[in-house]
Each structure stands twice: as C-alpha cells, then as structure tokens.
Amino acid sequence: MSRYTIAVLVENKPGVLARVSSLFRRRGFNIESLAVGTTEREDISRMTIVVSGNEKIMEQVMKQLNKLIDVIKISDVTVNSVERELVMVKVATNSANRGEIAEIANIFRARIVDVAKESMIIEITGDEEKINAFVNLMRQFGIKELVKTGKISMTRGGKMVQL
Amino acid sequence: MRAADAFIKALEKEGVKHIFGIPGGAIIEVYDALWDSDISHVLTRHEQAAVHAADGYARASGKVGVAFATSGPGATNTVTGIVNAYMDSSPVVVFTGQVPRSLIGFDAFQEADITGITMPATKHNYLVTDPESLTDVVKEAFYIASTGRPGPVLIDLPKDVTMVDVEFNYSKKVSLMGYNPRIAGHPKQIKKAAELIMKSERPVIIAGGGVILSNASKELVKLAETIPAFVVTTLMGKGSIPETHHLSLGFIGMHGTKYGNYTVTESDLVIAIGCRFSDRTTGKVASFAPYAKIIHIDIDAAEIGKNVRVDVPIVGSAKQILPKLTSIIEYKKRKEWGDRVTGWRKAYPLKYKNDDGKLRPQYVIEKIYELMPDAIVTTEVGQNQMWAAQYFRTSYPRQFISSGGLGTMGFGFPAAMGAQVAFPDRTVVDIAGDGSFQMNIQELATCVDYRIPVKICVLNNMFLGMVRQWQELFYDERYSATCLRCKEMSFEKIAEGFGGVGMTVEKVSEVEDALKEAFKIDDVPVVIDFRVERLENVYPMVPAGAALNEIIDEEV
Structure with a gap:
C-alpha cells in the first residue's frame, strides 16, 4: 500500500463533499486526509485527498470520481509538490517546562498562539515529517488536544491544477 | 406561470408522453398541473412498480422513462427501482415530492432525505431549492440520464418550490463543467485492436448491454461477420445479435450455454463490447479466458480494468467505434476454430428431460417462443x-428485458407493463416465477384499469426455486424458508378477482391452447398459472467460485 495525494476540482455546490465521501465509502477506498476550500474561482472548490492504496485502486479512485457530475477535474499531485498541513496542539505546561517548550517551538518555527496557566496552544505548519517530529517531541509534556486541517498540496513550477 | 406548470411544460418539451406514478401531498401541485397536459399518466399501485415500469418503458423503447412519487414513503418506495435502473444503466428520471423548504431537516410529516438515500444509486440527483432553476434542472436531468453511460436521475421537488410563480424560458443546451462523455474512441487504440484481431486465430466477441443501449446491433453483426468471430452475449446483451444467427452462441456465464463458455475459455482474443465483466458472467476471474488478449470497448472508462485485465482499452460508444474497427479489418478464414466451436455446439446443446410427459418450465418457454417469437419478453x-x-x-x-445487475424479483411484471405502454400493439410476455410475481402482483389492478394486456406466464413450482436449487445442491436439501406452499392459492382466481383473465395449466397437452387463447386477448392482463x-x-x-469451463450439467 502506498499513499497518493490527489487534487480534485469540484463545483462549489451543496452536497458535493457528501457525494465524494459517499463514493469513497461505497467503493471501500480509504481516505487518510481530506481538505476542502474555495479556489481562485468562487464557483469551484478544490479538495486535496490523501488516499492509501495500490496503483489499481488509485486508477479506480480517479475514474470513479470522474464519473461524479459535480467533479470537474482530478490531478495526481503525489510527486513534485509542496505539501502543507496546519496543526494546533494544546500542550500541558507548568512554570518549569514552559521555557523548554517555547525553545522547541522556536526551532520548528512553530508559533505559540495561546498561553494559559496549565497549557499552551502551539500552531505549526509544514509537511508531514516535520509535523510528526514536532508532535512526538511534545508528547513528553502531555498533549491535551490536537487538531489538523488535513493536507493541502500544490505542484511545483509552472504546472497547474486548473480548468 | 406556476412552477408546477412550467415543470410539466418542460417535460412536454423533453418529449415525455407517458409517466408512471402515484400522487401524494407533497407532489399534489405537480399532479394538478398534469391535469391540463396531454402527457398520459399511469397510476400504479406501488411506487416501486412505477419506477420498474418507467425502466421497462425505457428499455423497450430507448426513450427516457419517467416516474413520479410523493415525499417520504412514496420516495423511499422508489429506491429499489432506482438501484435496479442504476445497475443496468437504464435511462430513468424519477421526480419525488418533498416537504416545503422551510420544513426540510425538521423531520416533518412524510419527510425522507431521498437525495441522501439515492446519492450512491443514481447517476446524479438534485434537490431543487431555487424555483427559477427548476426547468434547467429538468433539462440537465434528461441529458444526464440519456447520454454517455445512461442511468437514473432523481429530482426532489419541495412542495413550495412547485407553487411559486416563475418565468418559463426553456434552455436549449446543457453545459456542465464536469460532464462530457467521450464517445468517439481513440483512433490509435482502434488500430491496435484491429491488429490484434488480424493476428487472432480464435477470436470471440462478448456483447453486453452497452451494444443495445447504443443501438449498435447492426454494427455488431457487421463486425462479427467481417472478422468472422463468434458472438456470445451477457444476459444484458441478449438481443444484440439474433440468436438464430450462425455466429451466435447464446449467452455465457453461470447458466449460459456450455459451448459459449467453452469458446470464451479457449479463445485467444476476447473483444468485449459494452459489458462490465460481472461475476455472473466471468466465473472465477483468475481463470477467465486464460489464453486470450482482451480488447474492451466501453463508454465508461471506470469499467475498463475494474474486474478483468485489459490489453487494449477503447473508451467510447459502440455505435461510433464498431464501424471504424470494421472498416480497417479484413475477412480471414479460421476453419480450425470454427470446427472446434461447431463441435462443442453439437456435443453440448441445451437440454432437459422431456420424455416422461411431465410439465416442465423449459417446455413452456419453448412453446411461448414457438408461438410468439417476436414478443417482447420480460423476466422475473x-x-x-x-x-x-x-x-x-x-x-x-x-x-429481452431482465433485471441483470440487481436481480430484482418483482421487476418483470411492472417492466412488462411499461413495455406494453410503449408498444400497445405488440405482445408482451412476462416469464415469471410464483415467488417473483407475488412481489408486485398488485399491478394487475393497474393493467386492468388501463387496459394493458400483458401476458404473465407463471412457472409455478411453489418454491423460491433458485434458492431451493442451491439448497438441494450445496446444503443437503435443507429447504429452509424456500417452500411457498401455495397449492391452495389460485393465480387464476386472483387474476379474475382483479378483473383480468386467469388460467391454470397442469398438463403438457394444455400448454399450447392456453397460450394461443392468451395471445388473442388484447384488453386485459392474462395470468397463466x-x-x-x-x-x-x-x-x-x-x-459459485468456479471457472467458466467448469460448468456442470445434469444427466438427461
């Protein structure tokens, strides 16, 4: 099993997300992450979907998605892309370790966006490897809450995912 | 103009002549508007039957079938019909009433989320929230249902949307960013296919329902004769080539002909046209056509490579591709292959025991064929x-109209009704089982009401026969819940009770007379038990799970 990232341009209409997720469920495809938002055109949204599977499954994923009337275009952006995800972590803190945590955050270019007596929220952006490394380091202090946006991806250079 | 009136006018513009359905509170405005229209409406007795009838109408005529139902239970009753049409790629448009927009999501009386429910079972569906978009949605729905790989489309109409005033501007063209079916077929791929055909010594064509849907039967026969190649069909492809044609080997699969199954297994080239290689057709996939290269022509790219490996895929319509392919190949004699296939055909004909005077279902069907070979035949x-x-x-x-993909018992009778509405002057026969017929038997009332003279030939064995057969062969004759024990029940009387004609046939000698009498009746439904x-x-x-050539027969 490998992981693939696909960018899906869809009509910005109600129910489109349900159509896409319903298709994945029905056909037994695995979604690892899904992020969706509008694009440079307000009538078109872009989904970034991370799927696990083999080549044959991926072929079916792309072809079946293509059959949805509201899906306009699908691109495989697994290779040669800039990938980013935004994560917020609420870490348990006390007066003794606050400095150490801030230092680690600094090394990762993460931002502390909220500080309270017994916790702080740290925001970090990056690719998966960087985020995993950071989250693993935070575990020793105790992660109280963690939220991810899902991965977004854009191909490098002149190549574009557009109509 | 009231939106409901604009809606009916849009249906008229789409050329709709017949609608099957049942009214209710949420769709009452639409029915009110229908009152003034020339479109004829057939009031079925169950919404499932309305959709099957629309489906049968579509399959028999090639036109889009239309069904109406109200919200809630009316809408949910259409679901089996919709899934059935979806599995067999039948162009059907279903309109359901819905509670007013202000009540959607509040669990109102007779509210059901029918667009949510049918999302994975329609080619596309709509919940109309903007009355001004209503007629555009109708246009899109007919376009989507009938083009590319056909399929059902559902439109959910909130009651208040159908009540307001709208402008009627019917658009002429549909343009959808995400829908543009490919039909032409890539010339390079067609050339590759031609090369494989010319190299092949043992070719066979598998013709599926797609050949019929794209009206490419003539083109198919021309291709087969030009190569020449034997033609087997799937269940859905029956009729794509006349089964009396010297190249036809009947249908293949679980209960297909032995010679058809052997031919596919021994072939060195399979030319599959408009078929999706269902498990009932291929048998064990790993042993399917083990010596063959496979050319797969299909309008739905997602079908290519889904179930079997493909050497040359061609995406497009059979109607467009087959003539192009035929024009670049030449006749090549393949005597050895022809002799082998002919040998199988002689050695393994379809057969059943018929020398003991007992009434057998196969005999009944042979008689129907003998007396009425041109009849439209639906099956349960x-x-x-x-x-x-x-x-x-x-x-x-x-x-030949049958529920292939979903295998819906109860489909054949309402489908026959739909086919008869499309062709009032033709003979339409539903070959039924006693179990299946009882699943939509209430439509006898509809047939009497509208003078739809469908002939229902019930092969009554008082069992859910196919399941019983499996229990006999694989479950030590433990006939768990398959015996229908209805010896006392009379289909004859039931038919008469509804106002139709009923007959009971118990002897071989009575079969022909009963059928002849039934075929003369042209005003009410006839049930022959x-x-x-x-x-x-x-x-x-x-x-199940065996290869096509591991086909077994009984001793006769």
Whole structure:
C-alpha cells in the first residue's frame, strides 16, 4: 500500500463533499486526509485527498470520481509538490517546562498562539515529517488536544491544477 | 406561470408522453398541473412498480422513462427501482415530492432525505431549492440520464418550490463543467485492436448491454461477420445479435450455454463490447479466458480494468467505434476454430428431460417462443429468468428485458407493463416465477384499469426455486424458508378477482391452447398459472467460485 495525494476540482455546490465521501465509502477506498476550500474561482472548490492504496485502486479512485457530475477535474499531485498541513496542539505546561517548550517551538518555527496557566496552544505548519517530529517531541509534556486541517498540496513550477 | 406548470411544460418539451406514478401531498401541485397536459399518466399501485415500469418503458423503447412519487414513503418506495435502473444503466428520471423548504431537516410529516438515500444509486440527483432553476434542472436531468453511460436521475421537488410563480424560458443546451462523455474512441487504440484481431486465430466477441443501449446491433453483426468471430452475449446483451444467427452462441456465464463458455475459455482474443465483466458472467476471474488478449470497448472508462485485465482499452460508444474497427479489418478464414466451436455446439446443446410427459418450465418457454417469437419478453429473477434466457431465442435488440445487475424479483411484471405502454400493439410476455410475481402482483389492478394486456406466464413450482436449487445442491436439501406452499392459492382466481383473465395449466397437452387463447386477448392482463415440475433445476451451471469451463450439467 502506498499513499497518493490527489487534487480534485469540484463545483462549489451543496452536497458535493457528501457525494465524494459517499463514493469513497461505497467503493471501500480509504481516505487518510481530506481538505476542502474555495479556489481562485468562487464557483469551484478544490479538495486535496490523501488516499492509501495500490496503483489499481488509485486508477479506480480517479475514474470513479470522474464519473461524479459535480467533479470537474482530478490531478495526481503525489510527486513534485509542496505539501502543507496546519496543526494546533494544546500542550500541558507548568512554570518549569514552559521555557523548554517555547525553545522547541522556536526551532520548528512553530508559533505559540495561546498561553494559559496549565497549557499552551502551539500552531505549526509544514509537511508531514516535520509535523510528526514536532508532535512526538511534545508528547513528553502531555498533549491535551490536537487538531489538523488535513493536507493541502500544490505542484511545483509552472504546472497547474486548473480548468 | 406556476412552477408546477412550467415543470410539466418542460417535460412536454423533453418529449415525455407517458409517466408512471402515484400522487401524494407533497407532489399534489405537480399532479394538478398534469391535469391540463396531454402527457398520459399511469397510476400504479406501488411506487416501486412505477419506477420498474418507467425502466421497462425505457428499455423497450430507448426513450427516457419517467416516474413520479410523493415525499417520504412514496420516495423511499422508489429506491429499489432506482438501484435496479442504476445497475443496468437504464435511462430513468424519477421526480419525488418533498416537504416545503422551510420544513426540510425538521423531520416533518412524510419527510425522507431521498437525495441522501439515492446519492450512491443514481447517476446524479438534485434537490431543487431555487424555483427559477427548476426547468434547467429538468433539462440537465434528461441529458444526464440519456447520454454517455445512461442511468437514473432523481429530482426532489419541495412542495413550495412547485407553487411559486416563475418565468418559463426553456434552455436549449446543457453545459456542465464536469460532464462530457467521450464517445468517439481513440483512433490509435482502434488500430491496435484491429491488429490484434488480424493476428487472432480464435477470436470471440462478448456483447453486453452497452451494444443495445447504443443501438449498435447492426454494427455488431457487421463486425462479427467481417472478422468472422463468434458472438456470445451477457444476459444484458441478449438481443444484440439474433440468436438464430450462425455466429451466435447464446449467452455465457453461470447458466449460459456450455459451448459459449467453452469458446470464451479457449479463445485467444476476447473483444468485449459494452459489458462490465460481472461475476455472473466471468466465473472465477483468475481463470477467465486464460489464453486470450482482451480488447474492451466501453463508454465508461471506470469499467475498463475494474474486474478483468485489459490489453487494449477503447473508451467510447459502440455505435461510433464498431464501424471504424470494421472498416480497417479484413475477412480471414479460421476453419480450425470454427470446427472446434461447431463441435462443442453439437456435443453440448441445451437440454432437459422431456420424455416422461411431465410439465416442465423449459417446455413452456419453448412453446411461448414457438408461438410468439417476436414478443417482447420480460423476466422475473431466479430460475424463470435463466430458463427464459436459455430457451427464448431473442431475435432483435430491446426484445429481452431482465433485471441483470440487481436481480430484482418483482421487476418483470411492472417492466412488462411499461413495455406494453410503449408498444400497445405488440405482445408482451412476462416469464415469471410464483415467488417473483407475488412481489408486485398488485399491478394487475393497474393493467386492468388501463387496459394493458400483458401476458404473465407463471412457472409455478411453489418454491423460491433458485434458492431451493442451491439448497438441494450445496446444503443437503435443507429447504429452509424456500417452500411457498401455495397449492391452495389460485393465480387464476386472483387474476379474475382483479378483473383480468386467469388460467391454470397442469398438463403438457394444455400448454399450447392456453397460450394461443392468451395471445388473442388484447384488453386485459392474462395470468397463466403453469403448475410445473417442482424440483426442476437450471442447468448447465457454473458453481459459485468456479471457472467458466467448469460448468456442470445434469444427466438427461
């Protein structure tokens, strides 16, 4: 099993997300992450979907998605892309370790966006490897809450995912 | 203009002549508007039957079938019909009433989330929230249902949307960013296919329902004769080539002909046209056509490579691609292959025991074929369906109408009703089982009401026969819940009770007269209850999970 990232341009209409997720469920495809938002055109949204599977499954994923009337275009952006995800972590803190945590955050270019007596929220952006490394380091202090946006991806250079 | 009136006007513009349905509170405005229209409406007795009838109408005529239902239970009753149409790629448009927009999501009386429910079972569906978009949605729905790979489309109409005033501007063209079916076929791929055909010594064509849907039967026969290649069909492809044609080998699969199954297994080239290689057709996939290269022509790219490996895929419509392919190949004699296939055909004909004077279902179907070979034939699902497929030799496309993908018992009768509405002057026969017929038997009332003279030939073995057959062969004759024990029940009286004609046939000698009498009746439905041998099995048979050439037969 490998992981693939696909960018899906869809009509910005109600129910489109349900159509896409319903298709994945029905056909037994695995979604690892899904992020969706509008694009440079307000009538078109872009989904970034991370799927696990083999080549044959991926072929079916792309072809079946293509059959949805509201899906306009699908691109495989697994290779040669800039990938980013935004994560917020609420870490348990006390007066003794606050400095150490801030230092680690600094090394990762993460931002502390909220500080309270017994916790702080740290925001970090990056690719998966960087985020995993950071989250693993935070575990020793105790992660109280963690939220991810899902991965977004854009191909490098002149190549574009557009109509 | 009231939106409901604009809606009906849009249907008229789409050329709709017949609608099958049942009204209710949420769709009452639409029915009110229908009152002033020339479109004729057939009031069925169950919404499932309305959709099957629209489906049968579509399959028989090639036009889009239309069904109406109200919200809630009316809408949910359409679901089996919709899934059935979806599995067999039938162009059907279903309109359901919905509670007013302000009540959606509040669990109102007769509210059901029908667009949510049918999302995975329609080609596309709509919940109309903007009255001004209503007629555009109608236009899109007919376009989507009938183009590319056809399929059902559902439109949910909130009651208040149908009540307001709108402008009627019917658009002429549909443009959808995400929908543009490819039909032409790539020239390079067609050339590659031609090369494989010219190299092949043992070619066979598998023709599926797609050949019929794209009206490409003539083109198929031309291709087969030019190569020349034997043609087997799937169940859905029956009728794509006349089964009396010297190149036709009937249908393949679990209960297909032995010679058809052997031919596919031994071939060195399979040319699959408009078929999706269902498990019932291929048998064990790993052993399917083990010596063959495979050319797969299909309008739906997602079907290519889904179930079997493909060497040359061609995406597009059979109607467009087959003539192009035929024009670049030449006749090549393949005598050795022809002799082998002919040998199988002689050695392994379809057969059943018929020398003991007992009334057998196969005999009944042979008689129907003999007396009325041009009839439109629908089937229910199970043994009756397989015997009909084996013994009724289809001679033209859209003649044989059966629930292939979903296997819906209860489909055949309302589908026959729809086919009869499309062709009032033709003879339409539903080859039924006693189990299946009872699943939509209430439509006898509709047929009497509208003078729809469908002939229902019930092969009555008082069993859910196909399941019983499996229990006999694989479960030590433990007939768990398959005996229908309705010896006392009279289909004859039931038919008469509804106002139709009923007959009971118990002897071989009575079959012909009963059928002749039935074929003369042209104003009411006729039910013939054929009391057939109860334990008759469908053979030949490929056991589940076995390869096509591991087909077994019974000793006769």
